[in-house]
Amino acid sequence: MGTRCSSDSPAPDPGGNCKNTSGLTFRVTGTSRKSRARTGILSTAHGTIRTPVFMPVGTLGTVKGITPEELRNMGVQILLGNTYHLYLRPGINVIGRFGGLHEFMNWDGPILTDSGGFQVFSLAQMSKITEEGYAFASHIDGSRHLLTPEDTVDIQSCIDSDIMMCLDQCIAYPSDHDSALKALELTTQWAERCIKRKSILNIEKNALFAIIQGGMYPDLRKRSAEELIQLDFPGYAIGGLSVGEPKDLMYEIGESTLALLPDKKPRYVMGVGTPADIVELVESGADMFDCVLPTRNARNGQLFVNSGTINISNARFKTDPRPVDEKCACYTCTNYSRAYLHHLYRNRELLAYRLNTLHNLDYYTRLMEKMRNAIEKDEFPAFKRDFYSKRQPPGKNGQ
Amino acid sequence: MGTRCSSDSPAPDPGGNCKNTSGLTFRVTGTSRKSRARTGILSTAHGTIRTPVFMPVGTLGTVKGITPEELRNMGVQILLGNTYHLYLRPGINVIGRFGGLHEFMNWDGPILTDSGGFQVFSLAQMSKITEEGYAFASHIDGSRHLLTPEDTVDIQSCIDSDIMMCLDQCIAYPSDHDSALKALELTTQWAERCIKRKSILNIEKNALFAIIQGGMYPDLRKRSAEELIQLDFPGYAIGGLSVGEPKDLMYEIGESTLALLPDKKPRYVMGVGTPADIVELVESGADMFDCVLPTRNARNGQLFVNSGTINISNARFKTDPRPVDEKCACYTCTNYSRAYLHHLYRNRELLAYRLNTLHNLDYYTRLMEKMRNAIEKDEFPAFKRDFYSKRQPPGKNGQ
Numbered sequence: 001m002g003t004r005c006s007s008d009s010p011a012p013d014p015g016g017n018c019k020n021t022s023g024l025t026f027r028v029t030g031t032s033r034k035s036r037a038r039t040g041i042l043s044t045a046h047g048t049i050r051t052p053v054f055m056p057v058g059t060l061g062t063v064k065g066i067t068p069e070e071l072r073n074m075g076v077q078i079l080l081g082n083t084y085h086l087y088l089r090p091g092i093n094v095i096g097r098f099g100g101l102h103e104f105m106n107w108d109g110p111i112l113t114d115s116g117g118f119q120v121f122s123l124a125q126m127s128k129i130t131e132e133g134y135a136f137a138s139h140i141d142g143s144r145h146l147l148t149p150e151d152t153v154d155i156q157s158c159i160d161s162d163i164m165m166c167l168d169q170c171i172a173y174p175s176d177h178d179s180a181l182k183a184l185e186l187t188t189q190w191a192e193r194c195i196k197r198k199s200i201l202n203i204e205k206n207a208l209f210a211i212i213q214g215g216m217y218p219d220l221r222k223r224s225a226e227e228l229i230q231l232d233f234p235g236y237a238i239g240g241l242s243v244g245e246p247k248d249l250m251y252e253i254g255e256s257t258l259a260l261l262p263d264k265k266p267r268y269v270m271g272v273g274t275p276a277d278i279v280e281l282v283e284s285g286a287d288m289f290d291c292v293l294p295t296r297n298a299r300n301g302q303l304f305v306n307s308g309t310i311n312i313s314n315a316r317f318k319t320d321p322r323p324v325d326e327k328c329a330c331y332t333c334t335n336y337s338r339a340y341l342h343h344l345y346r347n348r349e350l351l352a353y354r355l356n357t358l359h360n361l362d363y364y365t366r367l368m369e370k371m372r373n374a375i376e377k378d379e380f381p382a383f384k385r386d387f388y389s390k391r392q393p394p395g396k397n398g399q
Numbered sequence: 400m401g402t403r404c405s406s407d408s409p410a411p412d413p414g415g416n417c418k419n420t421s422g423l424t425f426r427v428t429g430t431s432r433k434s435r436a437r438t439g440i441l442s443t444a445h446g447t448i449r450t451p452v453f454m455p456v457g458t459l460g461t462v463k464g465i466t467p468e469e470l471r472n473m474g475v476q477i478l479l480g481n482t483y484h485l486y487l488r489p490g491i492n493v494i495g496r497f498g499g500l501h502e503f504m505n506w507d508g509p510i511l512t513d514s515g516g517f518q519v520f521s522l523a524q525m526s527k528i529t530e531e532g533y534a535f536a537s538h539i540d541g542s543r544h545l546l547t548p549e550d551t552v553d554i555q556s557c558i559d560s561d562i563m564m565c566l567d568q569c570i571a572y573p574s575d576h577d578s579a580l581k582a583l584e585l586t587t588q589w590a591e592r593c594i595k596r597k598s599i600l601n602i603e604k605n606a607l608f609a610i611i612q613g614g615m616y617p618d619l620r621k622r623s624a625e626e627l628i629q630l631d632f633p634g635y636a637i638g639g640l641s642v643g644e645p646k647d648l649m650y651e652i653g654e655s656t657l658a659l660l661p662d663k664k665p666r667y668v669m670g671v672g673t674p675a676d677i678v679e680l681v682e683s684g685a686d687m688f689d690c691v692l693p694t695r696n697a698r699n700g701q702l703f704v705n706s707g708t709i710n711i712s713n714a715r716f717k718t719d720p721r722p723v724d725e726k727c728a729c730y731t732c733t734n735y736s737r738a739y740l741h742h743l744y745r746n747r748e749l750l751a752y753r754l755n756t757l758h759n760l761d762y763y764t765r766l767m768e769k770m771r772n773a774i775e776k777d778e779f780p781a782f783k784r785d786f787y788s789k790r791q792p793p794g795k796n797g798q
Contacts, residue, residue, distance in 0.1 A: 061742065065464075065749035067734075090717070090742040097718050098738070106734045318489070319496050335466075335505045339497070343460065343489040350464035353749055 022234035023162065024207035026266045030372075032380040036258065036285035039375045042266055044078075044110040044162035045205035046102060051266065051287040052371055054278065054364045055080040055112060057295060060089060061105040064295055065354040066361070068107040074330065074358070075365045078110040078162075080290040083155055084119030084147075088138055092158045100160025112163040112290070114270070115152045115211070118239070121170040129169065131186065149190040153197040157206055165237060166194040168211040173244040180215030184224040187213045191228055209268060211239040216249055218256055225260040236261045237268040237288075242277070250277070255284040275304065275367055279387055282371050283380065294364045298356035301345045304363040306390045312356065317342040330362035331355075421633035422561065423606035425665045429771075431779040435657065435684035438774045441665055443509040443561035444604035445501060446476075450665065450686040451770055453677065453763045454479040454511060456694060459488060460504040463694055464753040465760070467506040473729065473757070474764045477509040477561075479689040482554050483518030483546075487537055491557045499559025511562040511689070513669070514551045514610070517638070520569040528568065530585065548592040556602050564636065565593040567610040572643040579614030583623040586612045590627055608634040608667065615648055617655055624659040635660045636667040636687075641676070649676070654683040674703065674766055678786055681770050682779065693763045697755035700744045703762040705789045711755065716741040729761035730754075 023045055030039035042049040056063045056071065058079045063071060071079070081101055086092075090104075098104040101111055117134065124136035133148035149167040156164035167190045169183040191210045198208050210228040214220030228236065238257050241250050254269060258281070261267045268288035269281050278289050294304065301313045305325045310317075312324070323333035324341065332341070332355040344352035374383035422444055429438035441448040455462045455470065457478045462470060470478070480500055485491075489503075497503040500510055516533065523535035532547030548566040555563035566589045568582040590609045597607050609627040613619030627635065637656050640649050653668060657680070660666045667687035668680050677688050693703065700712045704724045709716075711723070722732035723740065731740070731754040743751035773782035 060746050060748060061739070062748050062750045065753065067750070067753075089746055090738070094718055094738060094742065098720065098736070104736070104739055104742075106739070319493050321497065337497070337503075339489070339493060340460070340503055340505070343493065343503075347459050347488055349459060349461050350749060350752055351461045351466070354464065354466075354753070 022207050023203075023205045024234050026235065026264065028263065030376040030378075032283075032375050033378055034381050035283045037282050037371070037375050037380045038285065038287070039372050040266065040287055042287070044207065046108060046110045046162050047077075049077045049110060050372055052278075052282045052368055052375075053077055053288055054368050055288065055290040056361055056364075057082070057290055057292045058105070058107075059085050061086060061095075061101055063357070063361070064299065065350070065357050068105065068109075070331075070358060071107070071361070072109065074362050075369065076109075076361065078112060079107060081111055081113045081159060081161070082116070082119055083113045083152060083159070083165075084116035084123070086113075086159060087116060087145075087147075087155050088140055092155055096158045100158070102160060110162040111159070112288075113156045113159055113161040113165065115165040115167040116147055116155070117152075117168045118170050118271070120147060129186075131189065133167065133190075149193040150197040153194050153201065153208070157198075157201055157203050161206055163235065164194075164198075164206050164208045166191040166208060166210050166233075168213055168239050170240060170243075171213070171215055173216065173240075175215050177215075177217055177220070180213070180217055180220050183215070184213040184220055184227075187211065187224065188227040188231075191231055191233075195231060195233075207234050209233055209235040209237050209266075211237045211270065212257055212261075213240050214257075215240060216245055216253055218253070221253060221257045222260060225257060229260075229262060233265070235266040235268060235288075237270050238286075239270050241269060242272045242291075247277075251280050251284075254281050254286070258285040261285075275364070275387075276391070278364075278367065279371070279384060282375075283384065294360035295357050298360040299353045301352075301356065303341075303356060304360050308391045312338065312341050312345050312352075314342075324359055325363075328359065328362065328366075330359050332359040332362075421606050422602075422604045423633050425634065425663065427662065429775040429777075431682075431774050432777055433780050434682045436681050436770070436774045436779045437684065437686070438771050439665065439686055441686070443477075443606065445507060445509045445561050448476040448509055449771055451677075451681045451767055451774075452476055452687055453767045454687065454689040455760055455763075456481070456689055456691045457504070457506075458484050460485060460494075460500055462756070462760070463698065464749070464756050467504065467508075469730075469757060470506070470760070471508065473761050474768065475508075475760065477511060478506060480510055480512045480558060480560070481515070481518055482512045482551060482558070482564075483515035483522070485512075485558060486515060486544075486546075486554050487539055491554055495557045499557070501559060509561040510558070511687075512555045512558055512560040512564065514564040514566040515546055515554070516551075516567045517569050517670070519546060528585075530588065532566065532589075548589040549596040552593050552596040552600065552607070556597075556600055556605055560605055562634065563593075563597075563605050563607045565590040565607060565609050565632075567612055567638050569639060569642075570612070570614055572615065572639075574614050576614075576616055576619070579612070579616055579619050580622075582614070583612040583619055583626075586610065586623065587626040587630075590630055590632075594630060594632075606633050608632055608636050608665075610636045610638040610669065611656055611660075612639050613656075614639060615644055615652055617652070620652060620656045621659060624656060628659075628661060632664070634665040634667060634687075636669050637685075638669050640668060641671045641690075646676075650679050650683075653680050653685070657684045660684075674763070674786075675790070677763075677766065678770070678783060681774075682783065693759035694756050697759040698752045700751075700755065702740075702755060703759050707790045711737065711740050711744050711751075713741075723758055724762075727758065727761065727765075729758050731758040731761075 025043045040051040123139045128135040152167040168187040210233040214224040266287045317338040320338035424442045439450040522538045527534040551566040567586040609632040613623040665686045716737040719737035
């Protein structure tokens with residue numbers, strides 16, 4: 001670990017080459033005086049990202065139905081890939097031949113990959129978790145695999161992720177204090193092993209973030225944060241949120257955990273969430289988000305609008321000539337009526353999934369843009385009031 | 400029928416307004432001295448089309464997975480819609496509210512619709528065919544409908560088809576001479592009723608083509624052509640081909656029937672076909688084609704290349720970094736490898752269907768373009784030699 005250093009720390013040896021070992025720099029560019037919300041610029045090996053940012057999920061090396069050009073054109077800045085899925089399909093041997101996921105999927109912007117831990121936890125037929133790692137059976141063909149912290153770094157390095165995530169131990173909600181404690185201890189151990197592996201691989205361009213665990217226990221979240229901050233990562237994520245807990249509890253744990261993280265480093269809330277979740281957590285100081293909601297819900301016919309959501313399959317849209325949202329300038333709203341989208345969706349036409357997804361991703365992208373603008377102008381509270389004035393308050397099925 | 404006239408005929412009454420009653424003009428712009436192949440310009444209410452032309456099938460008001468912009472950008476000139484499908488879903492009341500299919504689906508170029516007869520014949524649970532029309536039960540919900548020649552004109556007028564087709568009676572292959580005779584007689588009767596209905600509706604912008612039937616019997620094809628030519632349509636289609644007959648027979652009946660049709664009017668071979676089928680029938684003088692092959696096969700992983708087809712799901716493509724076709728300039732070949740397409744297809748990713756369809760439609764569009772260029776330069780025989788030099792001859796599974 002002697003060569004590891006964070007871009008936020010002064011270079012320990014001006015003659016050495018470890019200054020960029022983290023593969024990433026982060027600069028806070030704006031703060032909100034009345035909240036912890038802030039804007040920033042995150043620089044990665046594949047370009048810069050303005051935060052707060054939402055990362056669309058491209059599970060298998062594709063944001064379902066959408067081309068990289070379309071993502072770029074709507075202002076998507078960074079994609080999330082799932083290490084577990086990519087490891088199983090197409091496999092690292094395939095992605096490796098292309099020098100990484102960027103080339104394979106034709107996306108030249110930044111990519112963040114999760115560590116695979118959450119998918120093993122939620123999808124695989126897990127057989128055993130030990131200090132060594134996760135031993136699991138593939139959810140596709142039942143084949144048996146072992147995923148160690150070292151493996152996840154190797155895999156994400158092969159993917160050439162701009163931001164790699166440490167392997168963490170996820171726990172169910174609710175979990176007792178003792179289970180949550182054990183999981184966070186293992187997560188810290190694994191984080192150290194990930195750092196070590198990255199150092200051995202000598203991959204400066206691929207940044208590595210740690211994941212704070214600790215369940216819904218503030219004392220454990222604090223302990224996890226302290227242990228991982230000690231290891232001086234260039235960015236920190238909060239895992240284990242949005243796993244079935246009440247909204248209020250998620251916001252509370254999110255807010256208190258975010259408050260523990262260094263101001264100078266990006267803060268990423270994993271797997272979150274609804275538009276309201278994101279607004280709440282941006283207010284608490286979060287910089288990065290990912291979630292399947294805009295893409296998955298699009299494929300289920302649920303479209304995001306300022307008042308919440310509409311379900312395009314609803315019969316009331318059958319002859320509705322208006323766009324999904326009259327103020328939306330996305331490709332879908334510019335060109336198609338609710339009646340057409342209703343028709344496509346009811347008939348399970350491929351174009352339905354595509355047009356719905358374009359709208360929802362545009363909604364999320366514009367939401368983040370509006371928040372960045374509001375923070376830069378120090379008008380975040382006004383933005384938030386306006387956001388909620390059009391919908392139900394959080395915790396009451398509001399989105 | 401007093402106001403009916405063809406744009407190819409001199410206006411019978413210079414003071415009248417029936418000159419454009421056909422909604423269409425056609426001009427032959429190039430001929431091949433060594434074959435019957437020709438180029439032309441077909442002008443419709445929604446724009447002009449250079450022939451020979453291939454019309455992608457947009458069954459339900461969408462070419463599956465592809466936007467109108469993408470079709471335009473690749474050079475697609477005209478789409479085909481299915482009257483039967485559109486009548487059932489979304490229904491004419493919905494399309495009518497948008498003033499037609501163009502506005503509903505956001506395609507401002509020409510649209511041709513079939514009459515619905517073929518789909519009733521092949522998809523619906525047909526209960527009865529009488530002089531009146533087809534009485535059938537919907538393949539979706541079993542609801543009962545009656546489709547008369549008048550209805551098909553009304554429906555296609557509501558769709559605002561640039562080219563409407565007369566209701567015809569389709570027959571199975573093989574059919575005996577007597578059945579084929581009865582079907583062609585009914586088809587002629589129905590064609591007269593369609594003309595009458597169009598005249599009553601006074602829809603000048605919507606051209607109406609007749610469909611030659613007669614099965615695989617040259618004498619009946621001749622009779623059908625003579626009867627329908629007598630009615631002076633602005634264009635003629637050949638129906639009842641590619642219904643299971645041997646290739647050689649299809650080419651033979653296609654060629655002999657095309658030879659019966661007026662030189663000054665567009666000739667359309669319905670539901671055909673493979674690239675080789677199209678080359679053969681262009682050589683015999685056909686101007687227009689439609690077929691589900693490029694789009695449907697794309698969704699089955701079969702991609703058209705100069706040597707025939709490849710199946711992208713084949714394991715040999717797993718790590719292949721080359722595009723589908725190294726000489727192809729389509730969006731898919733410009734940006735993606737066979738390995739990526741293989742990965743997408745094997746995982747049933749939405750983007751697979753889209754990228755495969757873009758490639759196949761580009762292949763067909765370029766094929767037509769090459770033929771038009773060859774005919775204009777009077778080099779069609781050289782084009783055809785070159786086409787076959789890369790693949791198996793027709794009739795031997797060649798495409």
